[in-house]
Amino acid sequence: MKLNIPVEETIKKRVSTRTYKSKKLSVHDKEKLMKEISQLTNPFGENVRVHIIEKDTVSNGEKLGTYGVIKGASTFLGVTTDKTEFGLVAAGYQFENLVLIATDMGLSTVWLAATFSRDQFEKAMDIQKNKLFPAISPIGYATDKRSITESLMRKTMKSDKRKPWEEIFFQESFGNALSRKDANEYTKPLEMLRLAPSATNAQPWRVVKKQESYHFFETHKSNVSDEDKMIKKVDLGIALSHFHQTALENGLAGKFEKQEDIKIDIPVNTNYIISWKIG
Numbered sequence: 001m002k003l004n005i006p007v008e009e010t011i012k013k014r015v016s017t018r019t020y021k022s023k024k025l026s027v028h029d030k031e032k033l034m035k036e037i038s039q040l041t042n043p044f045g046e047n048v049r050v051h052i053i054e055k056d057t058v059s060n061g062e063k064l065g066t067y068g069v070i071k072g073a074s075t076f077l078g079v080t081t082d083k084t085e086f087g088l089v090a091a092g093y094q095f096e097n098l099v100l101i102a103t104d105m106g107l108s109t110v111w112l113a114a115t116f117s118r119d120q121f122e123k124a125m126d127i128q129k130n131k132l133f134p135a136i137s138p139i140g141y142a143t144d145k146r147s148i149t150e151s152l153m154r155k156t157m158k159s160d161k162r163k164p165w166e167e168i169f170f171q172e173s174f175g176n177a178l179s180r181k182d183a184n185e186y187t188k189p190l191e192m193l194r195l196a197p198s199a200t201n202a203q204p205w206r207v208v209k210k211q212e213s214y215h216f217f218e219t220h221k222s223n224v225s226d227e228d229k230m231i232k233k234v235d236l237g238i239a240l241s242h243f244h245q246t247a248l249e250n251g252l253a254g255k256f257e258k259q260e261d262i263k264i265d266i267p268v269n270t271n272y273i274i275s276w277k278i279g
C-alpha cells in the first residue's frame with residue numbers, strides 16, 4: 001500500500017538523529033503516531049509488530065540504555081517479527097515505512113540494531129522469546145545541534161555519502177553496470193533505494209535488472225557474524241521500502257516474488273533475496 005506522504009521528498013529529508021530535545025511527544029503527535037502504527041502493512045505477508053514505550057512509565061525505564069549514543073529521548077519504538085524466511089526483510093520494510101511517516105510529521109528517529117541494551121528493552125516492551133527483535137528507534141524532536149559523539153559517528157561511517165550507482169545496480173549480470181538511462185522509469189525507485197539508511201552505512205544491497213524483473217541481493221564481508229547477517233536482511237527490507245514506495249508514487253505496477261531460477265551467477269558472500277516483477 002502506498003503511504004499517504006510525499007515519498008521522494010520525505011526520503012531526501014530523512015536523516016538519523018541521535019540528539020533529542022528532552023520534550024515529550026505532544027498529545028497530537030502521539031495520537032497520530034499510534035494511528036499510523038496500527039495501519040502499517042508489508043507486501044511479504046509477514047506478521048510485523050511495532051512496540052512503543054515511554055521511558056518514565058516502565059518499571060525499568062531508567063535502565064534503558066543506548067551506550068551513550070542517544071541523548072534526550074524519552075519515547076522509543078521497537079520492531080518484532082517472526083523467525084520466517086522474510087520476517088526480517090518485512091520488519092525492515094514496515095519499520096522504515098514508519099520512519100518515513102514520522103519524518104513527514106516532523107519527528108526524528110534513528111534505527112538502532114547494535115547500540116542499545118537489547119535485554120532491557122525486551123523486558124520493557126514485553127517481547128516474547130519466540131520473536132525476532134532486530135531494532136529500536138528513539139522518536140522525538142531533534143535539537144538544533146548534534147552531540148560530539150553523534151558528529152564523530154557520522155564522520156566515521158561517512159553517513160552523508162552513498163555508493164555510486166554503478167557499484168550497486170547491474171544489468172543482466174553482476175559487473176555489468178546498469179545506466180540510469182536503461183533503468184527508464186525505474187531510475188527514481190532505484191535512486192531512492194540508493195539513499196536508504198543501513199547499519200554502519202554499509203549499503204549491502206545489490207540489484208540486477210534482467211528482462212522484466214529487478215532482482216535484489218544482499219552482500220557482506222566474509223568474516224561477518226550471524227547477527228550482522230540478520231541485520232543485512234533488515235537493511236534489504238529498508239531498501240525495498242524506498243524502492244516500492246517510490247514505484248507506487250510513480251504509478252509503476254509490479255509485485256514482489258521469490259523466483260525459482262533467476263539464471264544469474266551470484267558472487268561469493270552474496271545472497272539472492274527477492275525480485276520485483278514488472279507489470
Ligand SMILES: Cc1cc2nc3c(=O)[nH]c(=O)nc-3n(C[C@H](O)[C@H](O)[C@H](O)COP(=O)(O)O)c2cc1C
Pocket residue numbers: 014015016017018069110111112113114115116135153157158159160196197198199200201231234235238
Ligand atoms: C538496520 C540499521 C541499524 C543501525 N544501527 C545503528 C546503531 O546501532 N547505532 C547507531 O548509532 N546507528 C545505527 N544505525 C544508523 C546508521 O549508522 C545510519 O543510518 C547511517 O550511518 C546513514 O546515515 P543516515 O541515516 O543519517 O542517512 C543503523 C541503521 C540501520 C538501517
